[in-house]
Amino acid sequence: MDVKAILADKRALVEEALKSYMLKAEGPLADHIAAMRYSLFAGGKRVRPILCLAVAEALGANPKPLLPLCCALECIHTYSLIHDDLPAMDNDDLRRGIPTNHKKFGEAAAILAGDGLLSYAFELLTLPELNATLPPADQVRIVHLVAKAIGPLGMVGGQALDLDAEGKAIPFEALRRIHRCKTGALITAAVQTGAIGGQADAQQFAALTGFGEHLGLAFQIVDDLLNVEGTTEQLGKAAGSDAARQKAAYPAFFGVEKTRAMAMEAVDAALAALGNFDQRADFLRELARYIYTRTT
Amino acid sequence: MDVKAILADKRALVEEALKSYMLKAEGPLADHIAAMRYSLFAGGKRVRPILCLAVAEALGANPKPLLPLCCALECIHTYSLIHDDLPAMDNDDLRRGIPTNHKKFGEAAAILAGDGLLSYAFELLTLPELNATLPPADQVRIVHLVAKAIGPLGMVGGQALDLDAEGKAIPFEALRRIHRCKTGALITAAVQTGAIGGQADAQQFAALTGFGEHLGLAFQIVDDLLNVEGTTEQLGKAAGSDAARQKAAYPAFFGVEKTRAMAMEAVDAALAALGNFDQRADFLRELARYIYTRTT
Numbered sequence: 001m002d003v004k005a006i007l008a009d010k011r012a013l014v015e016e017a018l019k020s021y022m023l024k025a026e027g028p029l030a031d032h033i034a035a036m037r038y039s040l041f042a043g044g045k046r047v048r049p050i051l052c053l054a055v056a057e058a059l060g061a062n063p064k065p066l067l068p069l070c071c072a073l074e075c076i077h078t079y080s081l082i083h084d085d086l087p088a089m090d091n092d093d094l095r096r097g098i099p100t101n102h103k104k105f106g107e108a109a110a111i112l113a114g115d116g117l118l119s120y121a122f123e124l125l126t127l128p129e130l131n132a133t134l135p136p137a138d139q140v141r142i143v144h145l146v147a148k149a150i151g152p153l154g155m156v157g158g159q160a161l162d163l164d165a166e167g168k169a170i171p172f173e174a175l176r177r178i179h180r181c182k183t184g185a186l187i188t189a190a191v192q193t194g195a196i197g198g199q200a201d202a203q204q205f206a207a208l209t210g211f212g213e214h215l216g217l218a219f220q221i222v223d224d225l226l227n228v229e230g231t232t233e234q235l236g237k238a239a240g241s242d243a244a245r246q247k248a249a250y251p252a253f254f255g256v257e258k259t260r261a262m263a264m265e266a267v268d269a270a271l272a273a274l275g276n277f278d279q280r281a282d283f284l285r286e287l288a289r290y291i292y293t294r295t296t
Numbered sequence: 297m298d299v300k301a302i303l304a305d306k307r308a309l310v311e312e313a314l315k316s317y318m319l320k321a322e323g324p325l326a327d328h329i330a331a332m333r334y335s336l337f338a339g340g341k342r343v344r345p346i347l348c349l350a351v352a353e354a355l356g357a358n359p360k361p362l363l364p365l366c367c368a369l370e371c372i373h374t375y376s377l378i379h380d381d382l383p384a385m386d387n388d389d390l391r392r393g394i395p396t397n398h399k400k401f402g403e404a405a406a407i408l409a410g411d412g413l414l415s416y417a418f419e420l421l422t423l424p425e426l427n428a429t430l431p432p433a434d435q436v437r438i439v440h441l442v443a444k445a446i447g448p449l450g451m452v453g454g455q456a457l458d459l460d461a462e463g464k465a466i467p468f469e470a471l472r473r474i475h476r477c478k479t480g481a482l483i484t485a486a487v488q489t490g491a492i493g494g495q496a497d498a499q500q501f502a503a504l505t506g507f508g509e510h511l512g513l514a515f516q517i518v519d520d521l522l523n524v525e526g527t528t529e530q531l532g533k534a535a536g537s538d539a540a541r542q543k544a545a546y547p548a549f550f551g552v553e554k555t556r557a558m559a560m561e562a563v564d565a566a567l568a569a570l571g572n573f574d575q576r577a578d579f580l581r582e583l584a585r586y587i588y589t590r591t592t
Contacts, residue, residue: 122442
């Protein structure tokens, strides 16, 4: 299986959908919409939408009608990056190799671009055309689980914990909580959205939730490794910025070698969660392995 | 009808619901949740939740099961105030007579408190207990209309336009657009949420939407008047701040007397929209009149 080629295909599908579902920068609100589009189309990897599509496919579903949900997940991810980069937060100047949203449009416009993307995501999660594929009860379930994943006890809470922890010696359990909330929750929600979109039964839903949790952990550990080992050019943002900011991260707790082994363990646990799925889940399996290869 | 007494009763109902549905400030995320609660329980008038309840009652429905929706509307309103007050936006130090969220908790925490409240609102809009009263299709409809009302072409867009307009001479039509987006959209959405919650038919829904639009306009014109005429003590925020900031407002276009007449016209139009409703809509009617009395 050529995982890179399939990834590229799926990414193209997501890009096209984002272009078609995102508001156009025209009319009196052109500037505001342009600020949203700037970050949304800044070349993200589209991990969360691709996961959602791949999970639905692993269940034998046609994933294309789920594209509005995929776009919503990417809008949410983008909003979180814009707000995290703000001067009052991580104060980053570069993201994906280009100036961060507030560097380009100013702080007020960047806050509003984030707010706009977050609100728009819920418009996309309930787009009337979804009724043709998804029973309303499933749409409600998706809105609820996504809102929970990104809210005070999820992604936003994770960022709050992360900021509190800056410059402090925190125990490993606190780092795990930050990761689980800040990165893990939305990745798991993307998997769960694909699971509901693919009509998973209760057992499949539970297994896929486990897959998402382990994958989210692997993803975050690899991110920590890349932050230590990558160059600014590779990352599109300042390398070593976690250490410079005295942010706790896996390598600081365990060293690079042990951290790499822990990433592999998390990938293995993700694969194990897919034990009862047939070959239609093979791309999901490759995707999990591919995340690990980013470390080397 | 003692509109003040009924308002006080309904407000008490909303306060109780907010206390029961809002997260408690405990556990690792206690600080983040405390920041959300600080602004949520800072003594708001609860206009949007009360409107939602009153509209459902005007349709003969028991409004109590709709309280999670009311709380969601208030979370959204509160988030918008927290973000509008930020240094990068209106840079206000006082709100409802107490320090603004960022003055109390710092800028990063305030941004996240807003983000948390916005996300949490969508959790409340899809709370499983709603299934006992509201068909899932109605819940989806509510999420969609609320998201649209507060998104890039609604409330967030309105704030973007408002910031752009600061210090500029804008035509009246631009001011109308700012008001319609920034204040009108969420008020109309609150009315529409009550309409769907009260099982309005298509005709009733359209009439109530008109009511909400006119009421939102009246509300905003009165706000403009109070900003000119009220004292800082009455307002709980700096009086005359619109003029100081060179924000366009009705009195600057039309003078105080004409503006007051326009507020009355908007109230009359709101009342006319209720023409086909019976006496169960009397509290809604009184509420519309009551908004006008705030000007005098």
